[in-house]
Amino acid sequence: MPMKGRFPIRRTLDYLQQGDIIFKNKVKIMTVNYNTGGELSDGARKFVFFSIPQIQYKNPWVQIMMFKNMTPSPFLKFYLDDGEQVLVDVEGKERKQIVQHVKKILGKPDEVLEAEAQAKLRASNPANFGPKKYFLRECICEVEGQVPCPGNTPLPKEMTGKYRAQMAASQE
Numbered sequence: 001m002p003m004k005g006r007f008p009i010r011r012t013l014d015y016l017q018q019g020d021i022i023f024k025n026k027v028k029i030m031t032v033n034y035n036t037g038g039e040l041s042d043g044a045r046k047f048v049f050f051s052i053p054q055i056q057y058k059n060p061w062v063q064i065m066m067f068k069n070m071t072p073s074p075f076l077k078f079y080l081d082d083g084e085q086v087l088v089d090v091e092g093k094e095r096k097q098i099v100q101h102v103k104k105i106l107g108k109p110d111e112v113l114e115a116e117a118q119a120k121l122r123a124s125n126p127a128n129f130g131p132k133k134y135f136l137r138e139c140i141c142e143v144e145g146q147v148p149c150p151g152n153t154p155l156p157k158e159m160t161g162k163y164r165a166q167m168a169a170s171q172e
Helices: 013-017 042-058 095-106 110-123 161-171
Strands: 027-034 063-068 075-080 085-089
Touching (some): 013 042, 042 063
Parallel strands (some): 027 063
């Protein structure tokens, strides 16, 4: 991807992965109301420019809508799955303050994020196998380099018990 346009670093994977805010599962829609001019909307403009791409990357299930120049004061509004609405006033706040406040009220705590990461690591371990609902593989035969299941692919006759028994009987 060419590095063209305003602040192209925002579109790099490294930048997008640095985002701090991962919303709780109950957050479904986020709206950002801000003005393109004025001193009071400066933090909201920078929040939209720098932080929204990271939030979109980290929270693909959340719909994010931006409304420009439709309100006298900037604010964020979150719609939760139970119909509740959370209104956050961002008038006169800096971008970092907005990020910290949103993370504090609607972001997942660090303990929950660590527990989810551990569960994901445990589930994605290639040594584990079982029902597809819980594991990546159902059988050890799905691992590359392992002997295939005899139900799917016939084994070489040297590996079957019947052939070995016949060979042992013929040698006696």
